[in-house]
Amino acid sequence: MKRGQFMENGKKTWVSHPTKKQLVLVVVVWVICVGLMVMAMTDFFRQSLFSRGNLVFLLLMVTSTFMVIGFCLNYLRSKLE
Numbered sequence: 001m002k003r004g005q006f007m008e009n010g011k012k013t014w015v016s017h018p019t020k021k022q023l024v025l026v027v028v029v030w031v032i033c034v035g036l037m038v039m040a041m042t043d044f045f046r047q048s049l050f051s052r053g054n055l056v057f058l059l060l061m062v063t064s065t066f067m068v069i070g071f072c073l074n075y076l077r078s079k080l081e
Contacts, residue, residue, distance in 0.1 A: 015071065015074065016074055016078070017074065017078040018071060018074060018075045018078065020075070023071065023072065023075045026068060026071055027068060027072075030064060030065075030068045033064070034061055034064070034065075037057055037060070037061060038061075040057075041054045041057050041058075
């Protein structure tokens with residue numbers, strides 16, 4: 001399947017063609033959420049981040065990081081068009 005083939009009508013959504021304002025908002029919300037998750041997982045930095053009980057949260061943080069990177073790449077691609 002080719003990239004972008006799922007968009008039959010050629011609609012430009014806020015995910016595929018974000019504006020600068022949307023990019024800043026998503027990155028700020030992501031940083032706040034990841035910061036709060038790290039503070040909750042480490043009991044405000046008293047415990048190790050990489051303990052076995054934090055595996056699900058670490059996976060969630062890594063997944064959200066890749067999603068934000070993809071969002072940033074969509075912004076850069078839309079600027080080059």
